[in-house]
Amino acid sequence: MLWGGRFKKELDPAAMRFSSSFGTDYRLLEVDIEGSQAHAEMLHKIGILSGAELKQIHDGLNLIVAKWHDGSWQPKPDDFEDVHSAVEQRLTELIGSVAGKLHTGRSRNDQIATDEKLWIKKACASLKKNQSALQKSLLAISEQHVYTLMPGYTHMQRAQPISVAFHLLAYVEMLERDKMRLDHVMQLADESPLGSGAMAGSTLPLDRDMTSRSLRFSKPTSNALDSVSDRDFFMDLLHACVVGMIHLSRLSEEIILWSSAEWHFVKLSDAWSTGSSMMPQKKNPDMAELIRGKTGRVFGAYIALSSTLKGLPLSYNRDLQEDKDAVFDAYDTYHDSLPIMSEMIGSMEIDAGRFSDELEGDFSLATDLADKLVIKGEPFRNAHRIIGEVVQFAEKFSKKLNEISLKELQSIYPGFESGDLELLSIRNVLERKQTYGSPNPELVRAQIERWKLSIL
Amino acid sequence: MLWGGRFKKELDPAAMRFSSSFGTDYRLLEVDIEGSQAHAEMLHKIGILSGAELKQIHDGLNLIVAKWHDGSWQPKPDDFEDVHSAVEQRLTELIGSVAGKLHTGRSRNDQIATDEKLWIKKACASLKKNQSALQKSLLAISEQHVYTLMPGYTHMQRAQPISVAFHLLAYVEMLERDKMRLDHVMQLADESPLGSGAMAGSTLPLDRDMTSRSLRFSKPTSNALDSVSDRDFFMDLLHACVVGMIHLSRLSEEIILWSSAEWHFVKLSDAWSTGSSMMPQKKNPDMAELIRGKTGRVFGAYIALSSTLKGLPLSYNRDLQEDKDAVFDAYDTYHDSLPIMSEMIGSMEIDAGRFSDELEGDFSLATDLADKLVIKGEPFRNAHRIIGEVVQFAEKFSKKLNEISLKELQSIYPGFESGDLELLSIRNVLERKQTYGSPNPELVRAQIERWKLSIL
C-alpha cells in the first residue's frame, strides 16, 4: 500500500476487495506509466532525481509495460488498491528504493486525473476513426441509391417520396456532429493536472509547464483544487456517447423495421443475423436490436456519473473512483457498436424496386400538387384544403391519386390543368425538388462528393 | 449454435463477440439446469422422454453443474451465444442426441424468463439476509447509546437534541421497508413462464402446472406472449436496489460527516479506512464514500433497463438481453454494500460525550420552552415568536440559553416562571418527550426490544 505509516491495523480483506479499482483501472496502465515518465524527467530537471536514478526509473517502467503486454506480469486485481499501487510496487521490486522517489510532489489525485485525460485523448481519436468508417459505409451505399425511391416518413406515416441515399445521408450528418462533439470534449480536456498534488500544489519547484508539454497538453491547469475534483471531461465524453448511441439506435430501429415482413425492404446477411432455438424459419436482426438495447446502458452510465458528482464537496472524494466503470463501459459500448453497424449495413441487401410501384400515384405525392396550386396563386392554406379534399375523394373511391381524372379534379377545384396530372406520378418526383438539402439527385450526388473529400 | 438449419453463412466472429451474453449469464447456470431438470421430468410424464432418457439427461445435467463448480469445465465466453447454448452443447457432448430432446416445447425465450425468475427468488432471499444483519448491527450499537446525546438536524442545522440510538433506529425502519419491498418483488415474480415457448405456447400437451410446482412457483403465467416479453420483475428488483442504496448513501454521508474534524464524533477502525499516498496524516472514510458513490451506478442500472424496455413491441426482442448486465451489477453493488456497512459501523468508535457539554443550554432546546408556553395557554404561534425573541436576546449577548436569567426572560415575556429554567438545560431532555416515536429512552428501549424479537 502507498500509505499506512500511521495505521495500526491492516485494511480488512473485505474492504480491500470492495474498494480496489484495479479490475477497472488496469486499462490506464500505459498512460499511467507515460505520465510517470514525464514526471520523472521533470524531477530530474529540478534536481530531485539524478541522471542515473532517472534512467533506472525510466527503464523499470518500460520493462513493466513490456511484461504487461507480453503477459509475463499478471497482477491480480484483489492484491492492489489500484493501477498506481500495482505499478509502484512492481517498480520497487525491480529497482528498489529509488522507486520511492517517483511519487515526489505527486499524489494519486493528480496522477489519476492526468491518466484519465491522457486516456480520453486516445479514446476520442479512436471513436472518431470508427465514426468516419461508418460514414464511409453509409456513403458507399448512398452512391448506389441516389435514385432508389422509398417513402419518407413523419409520424411513421408515409409523407413524401425520398431516396435511400438522401435518407442515409441524414445519418452522415449526425455522425459529423458526433465528431465535432468529440473535438469539443478533447478541447475542454486539454489541460494537464500533473503537479497539482493532492489538491494544493507543492512546496517543491515542480515544473508543470514541462510535464504539460511533454504529455502534449496545451497547458497546465490553473487551480490545483479544481484539478483533482474535476470530472467534467468524463461527463462530456459520456454525453458524446449518449448522443452518438441515440443516433445509432435510430438507425437500428429503422433496420429492424425495414427487415420486417411488413416492410421487406432490406435483407440482412446471414453473417450478421441469428436464428431461433425454437422456430426454424426465423432470421433475426439481432445486431440492430442489441445496439438499440445497449443505448440504455450508456444513458445509465451518464446518470451514474452525474449522480455521483452531484453535491460532492471539494476536492477529491473516493466516490470519484466510480467514474471509470461508467466511462469505460459507455465508451466500449459505443466504440464497438460503430463497426458492428458498419458491417451490418454494408452487407445488407436493399430491394431497390420495393417501393417504386407502390409509390406510383401514392397520397404522399399530395404536397407537390399543393405547391403547384400555390404557384397558380392559391394561398397555401387553401391549397392544403383543396388537396385534402382530393385525397378524401380518392380514399372514398379507393383510388390512387393517379387514377383520378382531370375532370374529377376539376370538380373539386376548377383551376386544375392537364399538366398538373404529372405531379401525381412518381416519375421525376425527386428531380422536382429545388431546395438545398432536398433529395434532388443532383444535389444528393454533390453532397456525396463533398463528404468523400472531407472524410478522411 | 441452437439454430442455423436455414442459414448459409456462419455468424461473423465479430457479431458473435458483440452478441454473446455468456460472459454475464453464466451466473444463471445453476438455475438454468434446475429449470431444465423440471422440464425434463415433465417431458417424461407426457411421454416425450422415456425413463432411461430422463435419467441420462438428469445425470448429464448434474455432471455439468458438478464440473462447473469444481472448475473442470471452463467454457469460454466467446465460444457460446449464451448459457443455454453452452449447457446444451456440453450435454450433447456428454450424452449424445438424446440431449436434443430436452428443448422440446421450449424456447430460449421462456427458458430465460424462467431462469431469471428462479434467480430473483434466491437473490431476494440473500439480500434480505444482509439487510437483517445490518439491522442487527444498528441495534447492537443502539443498545449502547439510548442515552448518548447528539444534535438532531434539519437543514443540516441543529434542531433538537436526540439520542444516537434514536438516530440509528431511523435506519432500522428504512431497512424494514426495504425488506417489505423485496417481499413484493418476490410476490410479483412468483409465476412460472416455463411452457410459454417462443411466445405462443405449444401444440404439445406440456404440463405447465407440474413444472410450476416443481420449481416452487405459485402458478404458471396466464399469457405466453406476456411471459416472454415481461421484465417487470427485474424493474421491481432494480427499484428495490435503488431505494436500498439511497438509504445506505444517507447513512454513508452521515458517517463521512461524523468522522470529519469538524464533527469529530466517530472514529473509524483502521481496518475500515485508508490513508493517502501523499499526506501521511490522512485517514479516510473510503468505504462510506464508495457506498455513496456506488449509489449512482444503481440509478444508472435502473435507467438502463427502463430505457431499454420503453417502446419495445411484443414479444421478445434481443434488446432484452441487456437486462442481466444491469440487474446483476445493481444487485452485486447493493448486496455487497450491506455487509461493508455493517462491518464499518460495527467497528467504529462513537465519542459518547462529544455533544453533552456542547448541547447544554443550546438553542436547540428552544422548542421545548415554546411547548411549555403552550401549556401555559399561549397560542403556539405567539410562543414561537416569544422564544424567537429569547434566542435573539441570547445571540446578541453571546449567551447560551441557560445563561439567561429568569429576570431577563421575564423582560421578554412576564409569564416565565422559575421552573421553566429547567427546560433550558439538557438534563432530561430526552425523558421529557412524550409522543410515540420520539427519542424518549423508555420508548426507544422498547423499540429495540421489539426489533430484536422480530428480526431473525
Next chain:
Amino acid sequence: MLWGGRFKKELDPAAMRFSSSFGTDYRLLEVDIEGSQAHAEMLHKIGILSGAELKQIHDGLNLIVAKWHDGSWQPKPDDFEDVHSAVEQRLTELIGSVAGKLHTGRSRNDQIATDEKLWIKKACASLKKNQSALQKSLLAISEQHVYTLMPGYTHMQRAQPISVAFHLLAYVEMLERDKMRLDHVMQLADESPLGSGAMAGSTLPLDRDMTSRSLRFSKPTSNALDSVSDRDFFMDLLHACVVGMIHLSRLSEEIILWSSAEWHFVKLSDAWSTGSSMMPQKKNPDMAELIRGKTGRVFGAYIALSSTLKGLPLSYNRDLQEDKDAVFDAYDTYHDSLPIMSEMIGSMEIDAGRFSDELEGDFSLATDLADKLVIKGEPFRNAHRIIGEVVQFAEKFSKKLNEISLKELQSIYPGFESGDLELLSIRNVLERKQTYGSPNPELVRAQIERWKLSIL
C-alpha cells in the same frame, strides 16, 4: 411567514420566488386541511383546544376549502412559501389568534409528510380506476377478436400466428401487475407521520393513535426522525408510474406500427388522430406517439427524485421540497395517458381479415411442424434442423410452405406423412395449441370471462 421571530431582515423577494412551493403544493390543500382538522380534534382531546376553539378552527378550515373550490379565494403563488403558510395565514385572517394554536406540537415537516401520504392514497385509487378502465377496453376488443389472426412477433419478425385477443390480453396481464404494484405502494405508505414534529416528537402528550385512526392510516410511524426524512412512498409511486408507462409505451409503439402503411392493420378514428400542416394526405397517430414520448418524462421524474434523495443526511432538508414537482408530473402523465389510450384503442378499427391470407402457408407455421416430428420421435434439435431445411427449400423456390408437395417434403425427410400437410395451413392453427396461456380460442375465451368477473 410561519417563522421570523429571530430574523432581522425580510426574506429577499427573489429568494421568496425561488423557494416558494405554493405553485405546486396547492394541490395538497384539501388533504392539508383534512390533516389539520384531525390534528385539531386531537388537540382538543388532550386539552390544548377548548370546544369552542376547535369549532372555530374546524369551521374556518371548512370555509377555506369552500372558498378555494368556488374560486372566491385565489391566493397568489409568490405570496406564500407553501400551502401550509397560505392556509394558516388565511385562517388567522378568518378567526384571529386562535389559529395560532393549530400548529401546536406540529411542524411543517410532519405536516407535509402526512399530506403527501394522504394524497398518495387517493392518487393510487384514482390510478387503479383508470387502469381497470383500460383493461375493460382491451377486453371489449378482445371479445370480438378471439379468432382474428395476426402474426406474433419476436425480434420484429413473424414468429407464430396468434390472435388479436391473445395479443391484447398480454396487456391486461401487465395492467393487473400494475394494479398490484399500486397496492404495495399504498401498503408501504400506510403509516401516519403526524405527531412526529420537526423530527423529535413532542413534550406534549399528543395522541398519535387518534390522528392516525381518524386519517384512516393503519398506525402511526415508529420513529420521528425517519418520519420526516422518508420519501420512500414517493419513490415507490414513481416506480409504479415508470413501469406503467413502459407498458403503455409498448402498446403505443404497436399501434403506431399497426397504423403504418406497411402494416395497414388498424385505422385510428379521426377523433383520435391529427393531420399535417403541410401534407394534406397525412393522418397521424399522435396520441400514441405522445404517450410513447411522455414515457421519457416519467423516467426523468424518477431520476430527479432519486438523485435528490441520494446522500441526504437526516432529517428534513429543503431539497425534499422538489419531491412534489417530480411526483405530480409523473402521476398526471400516467394518470391522463390511461384514458387517452382507452379511447384511442376503443375507437380504432381493426382489419380482421388483414393477415388471414398472408399467413396461409407462412413460414411462421414451421414450429408446429417441428413439434409434429417430435411426436414422431425425432429429438427436437433434429426436428428443428429438418424444418430449417424445409424452409430453406421453400425460400429457394419462392414457395410458401403449403405449396410444397409431400414428395418434396419427403425428399428432405422421409418420415413426413400426408396428414402432416395440414399443419402447413393456417386452418385450426390456434385450436392446435394445447398449453395453458396459449392463444387457443377456448382458453382465451375462458381468460376473458375470468377477467370480466375480477375487474370491477
Next chain:
Amino acid sequence: MLWGGRFKKELDPAAMRFSSSFGTDYRLLEVDIEGSQAHAEMLHKIGILSGAELKQIHDGLNLIVAKWHDGSWQPKPDDFEDVHSAVEQRLTELIGSVAGKLHTGRSRNDQIATDEKLWIKKACASLKKNQSALQKSLLAISEQHVYTLMPGYTHMQRAQPISVAFHLLAYVEMLERDKMRLDHVMQLADESPLGSGAMAGSTLPLDRDMTSRSLRFSKPTSNALDSVSDRDFFMDLLHACVVGMIHLSRLSEEIILWSSAEWHFVKLSDAWSTGSSMMPQKKNPDMAELIRGKTGRVFGAYIALSSTLKGLPLSYNRDLQEDKDAVFDAYDTYHDSLPIMSEMIGSMEIDAGRFSDELEGDFSLATDLADKLVIKGEPFRNAHRIIGEVVQFAEKFSKKLNEISLKELQSIYPGFESGDLELLSIRNVLERKQTYGSPNPELVRAQIERWKLSIL
C-alpha cells in the same frame, strides 16, 4: 387547426387537451414570428408574396407580438395545438386569407426546429451572462480572502491548509468551462433548418441562404430529413445545464456545511435564509439546499429527452413535442439558480479567523514536512513513512505537531534539524507553495487579476 381538409371528425377535446403544446411553446412566440418574417421576406423575393402582401403579413405579425406583450391578446392553451397554430389563426383574423400564404413551402416540422434553434442562441447568451455574474461574485469575495486560511479537504478530511480565495477560484474555473460548453452548444446549433419543409425540402425555389442569413445562422442545414429529426442541440444544452448544476450543487453542499454549527465558518444573510415553523432558533440555508435539490430535476430532464429520442425512426415524430418541457424546465432551473447563488454568497459573512488557530500545528501540515525530507534526499516513500510515524507519535500523546520537540522528532528520524520546526507552524504555509495553480497568495492574486480582465 392547420390541417383537417381530409378529416371527417373533429379532434376529440380530450385529445386536444392531451396533445396541445401551447402551454409550453408559447415561449417561442417571439422567435416564431421572427422566423415567419424572415420566411415571408424570402417568399416575396421569389415572387410568392407581393410587396403589399409582405407588408400586411409583416405588420400583422408585429401587431401580434405587441398585443401579446401588452397582454391584450391572451390566447388560451387548450384552444390551440401549438404556438404556430395560435399565431397563424390570429394572423388570419387580422389580415384575412393572405395569412394563408405564409405557410408556403414550410411545415411545422422545419418551423419548430428553426424556432428552437433561434431560442437556443438567446438562451445560451442569457446563461453566459449569469455565469459571468457569478464568477464576478466569487472574485469579489476572493479578493478579500487571499490570505484567509481554511482547511483544504480530501475525503472530507483535512488535507492541507489553503485559502478561501484559492478555494473559490476553483469554482471560477468550473464556470469558465461551463461557458465554453455553451459556446459549443451554440456552434453546433448554428445551422438554419428553415426551408426543409416536412422532411423533403420543396418543389418551390425557396432561398434557404437568404433566410439563414437574415436569421443570423452561419448556413442552412444540408439534409432536410436530418433537419426536422435532429434534437442534438437540445441534448447539448441539457448536458450543459447538467454539468453547470453539478458545479452549483457542489458549492451548495459546501455552503450548507460551512454554515452548520460544526463548521460555523460562514453566516448567511437573513435575507437569504429561512426559519422553522416549529423551532424558533433555526436559521436554514434553504437557497443552497434548493439549488442542490433542483440539480436532480435537471438530470431528470436530460434522461427525459434522451429516452424520448432513443430508437425513434426518422423523421419527425410527435414524441419530439416533449423536448420543450424538458429543455425549458432545465434551462429555467439552471438560469435562475445562478443569480440566487451569486446573491447568497455575496451577502454571506465569512469568519476569516475561524481556522487560523485551529490549523496552527495541525496534522494537515505534515505533507510540507515530508517534502522537506525529500529535499534532504529521502525518497518520498520513506519520507511519507517517517512523517506517518511522527503523526502517530503526536496522536499517541495528544499533541499538535508544533508541540513536538526537536528531540522527539529526532528520536523518530535523526535527520531532522531545528529549521524544520518552522514547517509545523501555519505561518507562511501558503507562501511556501511554489507550483503554478497552488494557493500561493502571489499566484492567487495574479489569477484574480487575470480573471478580472477576461470576464466581461
